[in-house]
Amino acid sequence: MLAAIRAKLARGAVVAGSSAGAQIMAGADMITGGESYEGLRDGSRAGYFEDASTLGYLPQGGFDFLRSGLLDTHTGTSGREGRSLRLAADTGHQRVYALEENTALVVERAGSRDESMRVVGPQGLAVFDLRHARTREGAAGWSLSGADYSYLTDGDRYDPRHWRVRPAADKTRLRPRERTAVPGNNDVFYSLANADGVPYSFLGTARAGYPAAGFETIATIAERAAVSAPTVLRFVGRLGFRGYPDFQAALRTELDERSASPLSLYEFAVHTASADADDQSLLQLGSRLFATALTQSLAELPPHDVNRATQLLTDPKRRIVLAGGRFTHLLAQYLGLHLMQLRDGVMFLPDRDVERTAVLAALTRRDVLVVFDYRRYEKDKVAMAQLVREQGGKVVLFTDTWLSPATAHAEVVLPSQVTSPSPYDSLVPTMAVIETVVAAVIASLGEAAHQRLRHGEDVAQRAGLV
Structure with missing residues (x-):
């Protein structure tokens, strides 16, 4: 089966996967599981482990399609940057590709000297460069310093051979206008084992800004997110809207629903109720609504x-x-x-x-x-x-x-x-x-x-x- 997949890839076919399906594309030392907190503290071990917090890896790797660096997934949402840095240091890798959720890393000419990469999606890809990194272990525990961090978003390209990030053509250099300090965080990678940690999450940050941010201008949103206005428009398009006004109209509708009261819902139901509704149809409606709501919630x-x-x-x-x-x-x-x-x-x-x-x-x-x-x-x-x-x-x-x-x-x-x-x-x-x-x-x-x-x-x- 693997030979057939490789043959297809060699002939130009697209081979894709998400989550574990993306992870299996990796070369040597493929990550099999683990949390950042335990990984940074205890180090990595070869194999699969029942304890999901143990940082494990397979020395022989996965499909061996992506060999220019370690690969990890769900990084920002699950705080996995720490575990991938520890594994890279333990196994001698100088580069890590840390892929966010709902985002693709398109790799062309994989495994060759001309390998190139492009990021597609609403979130991004972190690239860790460990060429100048140093590790230390002492009474205070294990530490790593000197790793360079690059974060690529939609449209950005990466040249593995020359270790170079190439921003998308429509992106401009960010010039900060404010000097507000970033809030302190004693557990940037986050773990359930660290009871005092605070998770760092782009999703949580966006969620905290809802819904006011949606009514700002495209230029304001682009400036706050450090992206271009076309990037904001592409993101809105991927959400299924015809344009920014369409997105804001949907947001207004959602806000009306958000503030609805039993009285307003009752009055709406009176105007839209079917004249021939009976007890039997109400039972069928309740059965359908409750079953769908429960299933969807879980x-x-x-x-x-x-x-x-x-x-x-x-x-x-x-x-x-x-x-x-x-x-x-x-x-x-x-x-x-x-x-x-x-x-x-x-x-x-x-x-x-x-x-x-x-x-x-x-x-x-x-x-x-x-x-x-x-x-x-x-x-x-x-x-x-x-x-x-x-x-x-x-x-x-x-x-x-x-x-x-x-x-x-x-x-x-x-x-x-x-x-x-x-x-x-x-x-x-x-x-x-x-x-x-x-x-x-x-x-x-x-x-x-x-x-x-x-x-x-x-x-x-x-x-x-x-």
């Missing part, structure tokens, strides 16, 4: 955010505080009551102002605020999330697909659909997300959860509560 749930939520909710050193809204306080109680049966240090944010203020003021970097905020979003939830973040704590946010403004301050965002046959948003998909998180918590706690449930059952029986 399918679109970010696995990384679920893993991070699980890590925060099972950390015995952290206290968990839950808060909900007009209806979603019921969801906060549902999740909180489950967590109380599985671990210590779980409480609900009090309703009375003095008690609520005291709890919020006492939150520290070791606390986790779990917030439920759905349209129409509540200002106090945004303020709470911002306050907790400023005090060093973590925020886990359950919200809808339009994203609560508290998203800008949350480390974990778990969105779900709210479609229903009535004017009221459905919480059925959110319940499924909660149940999934609870299952992940139980699996993570293992026998400790079993013993705590056993002890709680014994106490409840002795106290005559069950």
Whole structure:
């Protein structure tokens, strides 16, 4: 099979793959798994490993199509730059291609002296040059210095033979107008094993700017993103819009939906309802809507955010505080009551102002605020999330697909659909997300959860509560 693929490639065919399919294109020392935190700390090992945090690699490599450097994928989203740098240093590679999600690296004349590359897509490719890098290992751990970093975006080209980046023709040199310092980050590569780390993510940065950035001019967006105006237009086109006005019109529609109330949804339903609707058709509609919303919510749930939520909710050193809204306080109680049966240090944010203020003021970097905020979003939830973040704590946010403004301050965002046959948003998909998180918590706690449930059952029986 491999021989046939190579023969096709030699005759000019396009060989492509995403995620693991892209990784398999690599030459010697193909990455098989691992996290940056553990990789930087412990180094790499040859082989595949059940422990997903172990930095593993195959010395014999993959298909051996791309031999001019190591290849890694999902880098910015999953913080994998650190692991690829460590593996390159361990195995003697001088170059790493770190590919982002939803972005392609088009390699022409692969493996030859004339090999050339082009980046296509909304994110980009990082190229690490380790020719002048130095490693050191001592009492403080392993370190690497002197690696050069280049980041290529849509249309940029790379010449591996001459180690040269060639920006796209429509791009201009960035001339900063502001001197605002970049926020400090003690874990730029991020790992679930580092409880105090803050993930660095282009996706998170873009999400925090929603929706205001979409109404700025093309020139302003291009300047902020350090790209050209044509690059912004190409990105909008790849999203399926005919042009920038079409994109902004869709955004306005989404904002109308984002601020919808039961009253406005009811009035809309009255004007659009079918005259011959009956109980049977309503049952069929509910069955279809709920099934689709639930399936879509779980399918679109970010696995990384679920893993991070699980890590925060099972950390015995952290206290968990839950808060909900007009209806979603019921969801906060549902999740909180489950967590109380599985671990210590779980409480609900009090309703009375003095008690609520005291709890919020006492939150520290070791606390986790779990917030439920759905349209129409509540200002106090945004303020709470911002306050907790400023005090060093973590925020886990359950919200809808339009994203609560508290998203800008949350480390974990778990969105779900709210479609229903009535004017009221459905919480059925959110319940499924909660149940999934609870299952992940139980699996993570293992026998400790079993013993705590056993002890709680014994106490409840002795106290005559069950």
